[in-house]
Amino acid sequence: MADFWEKLLLAVIVIAVALLVRTVARFVIRRSVRALTARQASTDGASSESQGFHPRSWGASERQRQRIDTLGSLLRNVVDVALVVVALLTVLAIFGVPMGPLLASAGVGGVAIGFGAQSLVKDYLSGIFMLSEDQFGVGDLIKVGELTGTVQEVTLRVTQLRDPSGTAWYVRNGEILTLGNVSQGFSTVTVDIPVALDEDQDKVTSLLREAVAGMATEAEWSGKLLEEPSVLGVGDMSGGTMTIQISLKARPNEQWGPARAVRERAQRALAEAGIRGPILPATPTQ
Incomplete structure (x- = not known):
């Protein structure tokens, strides 16, 4: 025992x-x-x-x-x-x-x-x-x-x-x-900016380039963006809408904040320049 x-x-x-x-x-x-x-x-x-x-x-x-x-x-x-x-x-x-x-x-x-x-x-x-x-x-x-x-x-x-x-x-x-x-290397996102189909493409593209210029060097976004946003040009045309695309390259999973900022800047710049939004189809009257 x-x-x-x-x-x-x-x-x-x-x-x-x-x-x-x-x-x-x-x-x-x-x-x-x-x-x-x-x-x-x-x-x-x-x-x-x-x-x-x-x-x-x-x-x-x-x-x-x-x-x-x-x-x-x-x-x-x-x-x-x-x-x-x-x-x-x-x-x-x-x-x-x-x-x-x-x-x-x-x-x-x-x-x-x-x-x-x-x-x-x-x-x-x-x-x-x-x-x-x-x-x-x-x-x-x-x-x-x-x-x-x-x-x-x-x-x-x-x-x-x-x-x-x-x-x-x-x-x-x-x-x-x-x-x-998602976290390896970098993340990218394409932001679509819709405008009226009959607007001047060159004018809209120029306004958007000015609106997003210098974002990568700003204190708020320099830690997220890896390079300046790139305005690619017309991505789609359908109905009464012409879509201008902007490409962003950011640190892994950090693209969403800059994408929202690009949309805000684009809307403000286009509104100040009098650029119209998409042309909606007419609603048939009863």
Whole structure:
């Protein structure tokens, strides 16, 4: 009986040590991620001061920070799995469970279990490939099927997203067949400005160019726009409407604010110049 309590005490110590190691490991990972992120931020600040802002360098540095966060999330997951396995095997050894036959039977049983756990293996393999190929990282806005959300956490099995309504979604990595990453590189949007079909195209285009000129250097939009808005010209003519298109290139998922500002400036400029809106079809009288 005394031998049993001694083994039980050793098992409790093993579990306590595993929990302590987990706490220390998570603390080290968290501090390392913060240190790497701070170092990346200071490097980016020094580079921007010496060379000025460059869209490509900004995208690379932002991507590096996201990869650091993703790596931290993955390391925490790996530490948890490794500690559980080691602690479990150690406790079994303390109570005299023979490891040789257990591992041999686990190998045989693993083949049988593998047929029923194909989806689990698929999830882990998909997670490994997605992380190694840097398809997305923590903080990215991604589209998975009909779901759009910001990546909150990445593990080898599941990816946690949070959609604009605040709902947390857990997507199995093996079920991600088509993925779109909104946060990589840059975002673009085309703004349509409708005017009357018989208005002077050159005059309208000139007014719009003047209205949006210099937006990329203004304090309000310099942190979002990567280049000056470009007036493309006539994009469509139908009925009594001529549509002039303006293209915007902005930082990832930052195009909506500048797009609204372009519409406001265009409406104000066209109204002041007396440019008419679309010609609506006449309503038949009864």
